[in-house]
Amino acid sequence: MNGLTDFQIEMRAFELDLEDLRPPALAHPMSADHVTKYVYRLYQRAALDGNLELFQEVEAELDGAIARLGPAPDLCLLKANLDFKLHRVAETRRDLEMSSGLAETSQGRAISADIVFQEGDYKEAGKLYTELVEKERTWDNLARLAHLCARIGDVAAADQLYVEAEDELTAKEMRSFAWVELQRGLLHSAYGRFPQAHEHYDRANRGYSGYWLVEEHIANLLAAEHKLEQAATIYRNVLQRVPKPEIQQALGDIYRHMGKQREAEECFQKALAVYLRSAERGEVHYYHHLVDFYCDAHRDTEQALMWARQDIEVRNNSSTQAAMARALHLAGRHDAARQMIDRALSSGAREPGLFLQAGKIHSAAGGNGMGEHYLKLAAELNPHHSAFHVHHHHH
Amino acid sequence: MADHNDPNAVNSIFSDIDASAADLYDLFGFPSSDTSDGEKVVIALTFAAVPHAGTLDPDMIYRIQMTAEPRVVHPPANEQSLDSFLKYVEAVKDKYTGALHASEIRMHVDESQRATVEFFNFPEGSFSVVVDTNKVLNLDTPGKNRITAYIGGRDDAFFNDLPGFFRSINYAPQFYHVPHTMTEARELPIPKTLLELEGNDLFNYDPALPEWGRGYKKNLPPGPWTWKGDKFRKDENGNFRFVYSGVDAQAGKNVNAIILEIPVKFINPAPDKNRIINVWGESWVLKAANKIETIPDHPLWLEHPFAFLDPRSKDDELQKYKLVDTDGQPFADAALSEREDNRQLGANNFFLAPHFVKRLAHLGWGFGPSISALGLKTSFDHDNSPVSVHKTYSTVLAAFPRVKKTLFQPLNMPDNSWNPKGLNIALRRPFEIFVPNVCAIDMDTTGTWPFGRRLEDQVATRFLSMFLDMEAEFKGKKYHLELLNDQSLWDAAPIVPRTPPNPLKNDKDFSDKFPYLAEPHPEPGYKPTYK
Numbered sequence: 003m004n005g006l007t008d009f010q011i012e013m014r015a016f017e018l019d020l021e022d023l024r025p026p027a028l029a030h031p032m033s034a035d036h037v038t039k040y041v042y043r044l045y046q047r048a049a050l051d052g053n054l055e056l057f058q059e060v061e062a063e064l065d066g067a068i069a070r071l072g073p074a075p076d077l078c079l080l081k082a083n084l085d086f087k088l089h090r091v092a093e094t095r096r097d098l099e100m101s102s103g104l105a106e107t108s109q110g111r112a113i114s115a116d117i118v119f120q121e122g123d124y125k126e127a128g129k130l131y132t133e134l135v136e137k138e139r140t141w142d143n144l145a146r147l148a149h150l151c152a153r154i155g156d157v158a159a160a161d162q163l164y165v166e167a168e169d170e171l172t173a174k175e176m177r178s179f180a181w182v183e184l185q186r187g188l189l190h191s192a193y194g195r196f197p198q199a200h201e202h203y204d205r206a207n208r209g210y211s212g213y214w215l216v217e218e219h220i221a222n223l224l225a226a227e228h229k230l231e232q233a234a235t236i237y238r239n240v241l242q243r244v245p246k247p248e249i250q251q252a253l254g255d256i257y258r259h260m261g262k263q264r265e266a267e268e269c270f271q272k273a274l275a276v277y278l279r280s281a282e283r284g285e286v287h288y289y290h291h292l293v294d295f296y297c298d299a300h301r302d303t304e305q306a307l308m309w310a311r312q313d314i315e316v317r318n319n320s321s322t323q324a325a326m327a328r329a330l331h332l333a334g335r336h337d338a339a340r341q342m343i344d345r346a347l348s349s350g351a352r353e354p355g356l357f358l359q360a361g362k363i364h365s366a367a368g369g370n371g372m373g374e375h376y377l378k379l380a381a382e383l384n385p386h387h388s389a390f391h392v393h394h395h396h397h
Numbered sequence: 398m399a400d401h402n403d404p405n406a407v408n409s410i411f412s413d414i415d416a417s418a419a420d421l422y423d424l425f426g427f428p429s430s431d432t433s434d435g436e437k438v439v440i441a442l443t444f445a446a447v448p449h450a451g452t453l454d455p456d457m458i459y460r461i462q463m464t465a466e467p468r469v470v471h472p473p474a475n476e477q478s479l480d481s482f483l484k485y486v487e488a489v490k491d492k493y494t495g496a497l498h499a500s501e502i503r504m505h506v507d508e509s510q511r512a513t514v515e516f517f518n519f520p521e522g523s524f525s526v527v528v529d530t531n532k533v534l535n536l537d538t539p540g541k542n543r544i545t546a547y548i549g550g551r552d553d554a555f556f557n558d559l560p561g562f563f564r565s566i567n568y569a570p571q572f573y574h575v576p577h578t579m580t581e582a583r584e585l586p587i588p589k590t591l592l593e594l595e596g597n598d599l600f601n602y603d604p605a606l607p608e609w610g611r612g613y614k615k616n617l618p619p620g621p622w623t624w625k626g627d628k629f630r631k632d633e634n635g636n637f638r639f640v641y642s643g644v645d646a647q648a649g650k651n652v653n654a655i656i657l658e659i660p661v662k663f664i665n666p667a668p669d670k671n672r673i674i675n676v677w678g679e680s681w682v683l684k685a686a687n688k689i690e691t692i693p694d695h696p697l698w699l700e701h702p703f704a705f706l707d708p709r710s711k712d713d714e715l716q717k718y719k720l721v722d723t724d725g726q727p728f729a730d731a732a733l734s735e736r737e738d739n740r741q742l743g744a745n746n747f748f749l750a751p752h753f754v755k756r757l758a759h760l761g762w763g764f765g766p767s768i769s770a771l772g773l774k775t776s777f778d779h780d781n782s783p784v785s786v787h788k789t790y791s792t793v794l795a796a797f798p799r800v801k802k803t804l805f806q807p808l809n810m811p812d813n814s815w816n817p818k819g820l821n822i823a824l825r826r827p828f829e830i831f832v833p834n835v836c837a838i839d840m841d842t843t844g845t846w847p848f849g850r851r852l853e854d855q856v857a858t859r860f861l862s863m864f865l866d867m868e869a870e871f872k873g874k875k876y877h878l879e880l881l882n883d884q885s886l887w888d889a890a891p892i893v894p895r896t897p898p899n900p901l902k903n904d905k906d907f908s909d910k911f912p913y914l915a916e917p918h919p920e921p922g923y924k925p926t927y928k
Binding site: 033034035038071074075076079103104107108109110168169170171172173174175176178179205208209 | 683
């Protein structure tokens, strides 16, 4: 369509929809249907755009709609999705309770299972996801279960489930297809299988062109392969469209490895400014990025520990525990680091990156041979584990 | 790493239920009046005009499958037992899961709107042609048969008071904004009925809001959504209020269609013996993985629906697609299968037969007392209930006695015009009309429903007529399928509005020439690119 990418076509369609929906949505008396469609479109646009600040507008409209219309189930579900996306786990739970019966709907149960996953109870999450799939074999339920399998190291099952998820998707759902292909690529990348990861990212791009998320994944992969110049080019290109601080930080990491300290520092300052502004507003979704930032970009272990503590209060799972363990390790508190990383491992999580972390921490804490054990495990799972690795978080 | 790889990052939270090119509308089938070169059958499959009337979606495949068989009466007319019904269902199952040898016409368009039409498993063999859309075409087959075809935009041939039907089944989404999450708020637990129920303010006509349910929806009030009354609503003159209006809600709408006029000898080599042509339609949408033209990974698991559908029977092309909708009998979905996605089984609907019995009984408890209240006789045994009842059944055994007559009674035709040759053709019975879910065209008839489906048939009203007692009489004549279309019946009934439930004819006249369906209405803001 006139040389536009799939991403541009969809964003344009959202904008046109919003133009049509805006007047009736603001009319009095208010139609629940129109308002829901309008706020949902705002949400979809924000989610696709990648600019988390757009969610402030979504939240304002959503809260306004709920205040005027009451806790309508669709609006509460939308709010639950929004809060979950922004790491507000307690609020997500509350949103599901706001509307009677919402938690028992299939969408409500899916988010509830996601909460359990975020809280690190992978066994229970697995049970809930399996029940969801048995009841409703939708692509997103299959993808949920796949993600869990990836987290606990059952890579074959994860990929198989992603394949099944794709099989449920039609040609009218290419963005979702691209997203699943990205997950498959990430799975390969985590285990050092870079050519396979490239294949999946290429398919994602062919399935849904012009999507910054796909480009970002490609840049991450190139960075892991030490193709730093190529990675930097793509990051810069993405940043022009989507000024996300984590991408800014990733570019900074690359510049640093290329010896471009000034450019790296510029990127880090920009990223930090956005993280801190968000935290000052009371938002919690950048806490984890701040931990990484103060562990790597601007080493300050006290700051890292402070943000790690706050992140664990919001979401206590193997990822946040591993981040805390790393901060403790870098702060020289090796025993505490070992205890924390063991806690992360006790969840059942099995990923090369986690084992690498555990190896370093146990080695520093000394004595029990577990350090070598985990380092060996990490190397077996991902022979490229020592490769440059860009921090990779997605909202 | 805090990868929040939750699919909701990009997922549709609510399935945006827009009109889809996969949405099949109607399947018409009747013997052609043009017998100049032997018998022919007309088959028309209509579907949503998406993206526009006359512009088809290249991600879709449409299938029209057909078999030809002799006319058989089974079980014998005097058997009306649950056992004979189940034996019938078993026989259907054996037929449709065995070596069915259905022929198939499959169609899809490319980006330039050229249609590839493939013919599979016909007596001549299999072959394909590539043709223009939105034109009447003559296709000459390898065996020198001539098929007339039209693929493109037409006026919607369905004429129906759909809001009235939804009012009769208390279907909330037609009248209210029902949240997507509330899957339970569809047919509300209020008795089905043809006459308004006193105090059923959730659905009764409101003269201050004439467009309610006809485009305008209210916000769904808090529950419970029940009815506690005990009588039909009457006005100050003692008239009941009809839930139907007789107004055509489909007027002005367009469809896309595949319309074919096919020599019967092309379909089966023994047309003198095989007088019934069974037809059913399907829509399939391309899978995402196949959109990017790679060889995707295949899941190990078999696809839904069920294991006895042999996966080897899905050819390489179809493996790339996903079944979305099926079409055979009108109202098999809306009235009987309740529109659930996992009931889209088309001809293979035999194991839904127990559900049909229970569903028909459920409808009967609603429509039966309504019919009796009007002074008419119903085929449904409702124990002389003075008002419609909301009743559901968990077992076929419990439901069957109530609905036995409705299931098994032969449906009288209004006159003999349906049987121009005056042959000894048994009247059809509801159980064999809806199981299997196919359009069974009897070539020795005019093809009027239920012996096929002609464009001018008011099938929605004929469907309601199944609940009349065909042994009763009106003005000295046995009840029949056209009785509820008879204005004189309503003129004498204590009801307003005094009208047949559905319109008697389409908003646009049909043509007596192929492609028979009228030209499409102009679409505001859209100029078709075809001539």
